[in-house]
Amino acid sequence: MTRMEKPVTFSRRTLLQAGGALVVSFGAPLTLKSARAAENAAAAATKPPLSPDQLSSFIAVNADGTVSAYFGKMDMGQGLSVAIRQMVAEELDVPVDRTKIFIGDTDTSVNQGGASGSTGVQNGGKQMRAASAEARRVLVEMAAQKLGVPADQLSVKDGVVSATNDAGKKVSYRELIGGQFFNVHLDWNGEMGNPLYAPGKAKPKDPKAYTIVGQPVPRDDIAPKVFAQENFCTDVKVPGMVHGRVIRPAVAGAEPIKVDESSIKNIPGARVVWDKGFLGVVADKEWDAIRAAKELKVEWSQPTPPFPSQTTLYDHIRKAPTRKRDEGKPVGNVDDAFKSAARVIEAEYEWPFQSHSSMGPACALVEIKDGRATCWSGTQKAHFVRAGVAAMLGMPEDKVRTIWTTGPGSYGRNDADDCAADAAVLAKAVGRPVRLQYMRDQGTGWDPKAPASIHKARAAVDAAGNVVAYDFLSKGFSRVDVNTNGSKPWDTLAGQNLGVALKSGDGFGFPGESYGFANKRAAWETIAPLLDRSSPLRSAHMRDPVGPQTCFASESFIDEVAAALNIDPVAFRLHYVRDPRDLAVIKAAAEKAGWQTRVSPRRDQRGNTVSGRGIAYAQRGATRVAVIAEVDVDRGSGKIWARKFTVAHDCGQIINPDGLHHAIENNIVQATSRTLWEEVKFDQKNVTSVDWRTYPILDVTEAPEQVDIVMINRLEVAPSGAGEAASRPVPAAIANAVFDATGVRIRRAPFAPAYVKSSLS
């Protein structure tokens, strides 16, 4: 069985209390000048400060010789922990099962950005790799002094440094520094969060020498969950804790104007917390808090219902004034090229608001004690939540600790950070630790949403049938109407409910591709939010922010152009795509799927159920993915079954192929769900999709029959993100397959049966 150790629940503080790592310094920052001093470096009693320029902030050798990695990003269940342990073990030449990782505790790790943009390995791993390489270099230097053997005549195996020519001369990492801390300065770039990088002098290993990186090392975080031995953030309890619930208005934008506390006087321990737009309750027992929230009589203000009718959403986007436009880097002269075109092909696509709808609504526990506060949260970004909680409590950040604890699922800026801020407000008001879990309607109805958008594309074709110009425009709500984290009060519902004005940011995105059209322009435009305060339709990052919707449009359109020009969809892409790695994933997917060259649509099927195949591809950062979908369409009902996917994926160097396989597969299934089913419904007053019935997702009876994955491993290419990239081409691949099957183009998501049926008739 897999080890049952819980790698993320012990802080460095508890290790110290348990007689684990003690602190030692072996001198000032280790420079060439002071290298000699390492020999005389003695134990020091204090640990260097938790700062990115200290090696001890990332790596420690414990008293038992195990290695601890302190990581300022988070593993939301995609296997990042084991991948990082592999990178650390590889550079240090220790067995991976002698490594531990401590994640997302602001007391034990520096802010490496949390889970963010699939940079866990790309940025976080890069840093841990650099720190581990430096730790190895320093340890070998120490061994050289101790053994009297030059460093270049030493080798390391399983944490033991020995002389290359005399195996009898050896010393272990444990003997060198076990239980003490490094006191080694790193060359920090001064950045916090994702761009943080602090290498030492050591150069990481040549990838050709890898024995641990690239192996399918099993995750060790699964068994504790499967045997119900791990506390989720929903399970954490502290003495004196009460349960909280917040109350949201029926009409978005409404505020409480009268609260009748006597309406819950019969519920044991129930108390109201009301401050401006913020309204919540607490009670000793969770069920009582739920009852109190339900039974509390509240009179709300009656604002004008803030939203347009849902049927006019896309018209609203079309007509709304553009708040910001970004044209990226246009190539050639697009407008002139269109003037001289022999033929122009145009299409427009629409994508709805979507909800994170994490498996459980967010939960946070905030305890204020002795001038300090602690927050347990399932957030993706513990360090930012620390700032947010500190702001809500009016405390300095260094008095607040956030402990990331496994949460109920996360794919971006979901409701977790709002929940932490709400819990902080409640805890401060009642003077007791408060555990707050949202209710389902709050998790689905009031989480920050993936933005709705429209996308217009046109292509100019010359008389010979060559595409000579391409023009693509996305227009939609911003992906940073509220920011990617809850560090600022204006980015949380609690802050906005207490009167802090929203500072809506502008951001969207471009298609990620390398089509070599001579004249080419991709632009995006953002519009203002529908409601500027505490909106259930505020928009933010959700897995591959604006990637699936943008690629849905751009790769559907490429398919439309190929079909209009009577060219096979793969052949068209191979003709125009320029980047060699892009071409490689397209070819690999086509080969694996047994792609038959022909023009879409098929036109040879007569029955009720028709089948088709479609391809789409995308770059996401440095990662490339091509997806081929094979679908069955029930023409009578309009129901689509995405029966088979073939994926070719290139994220550079692969750290753990099993973890990568799961990450890709889960992205494919989740993106299929978003494509076929997911749409936030709303009326003029509020969001009306508030549970799994009103916000349906893909059912297991609709899951694919088969997902084939080709993972291209490029040992020499720095690893790039894999947490989200495979989501991106899925909607277009399905849409293109539906076109192949039916001859009908679906240009609006989701492809729910009623909409597909009406499109087919």
Add this chain to the structure above:
Amino acid sequence: MNKKFSLNVNGQVHTVEADEQMPLLYALRDDLGLNNPHFGCGLAQCGACTVHVDGKPTRSCVTPLSEVGGRKIATLAGLGTPEHPHPLQTAYVQEEVPQCAYCINGWIMTAAALLRDKKRPTDAEIRTALRGLKCRCGTHMAILRAVKRAAAMMG
């Protein structure tokens, strides 16, 4: 009105005093400290709170205490231990199924009842038995592999 309830959970009998309309989920989590079943929706729509009541997969979030007195309740922790795992637990670990893992009570407890009642179910039978359960992370392919692996282990 608060009443006393005798709950037989994982072979142990506990007494809980609570509102008779309180769902079993809160008694398990808050009164007995059994964290295995999770609150996912409170509406019997997702399965995260699933336990066995007299062997039948049951959504504890909508099952009032008044309905379960004297009946045998089993949670995920009662299904197996690391020393004596249920084949589904072994298969879940071997297939590395979960992403966030918040949903696993529903899938494992429902599949356990299926595999108890039906040897070597077909892919279609497995999907039908698991219909309606939610997994937001999209681990469905791995779930299906794990159930088939467990079925094979059970012979």
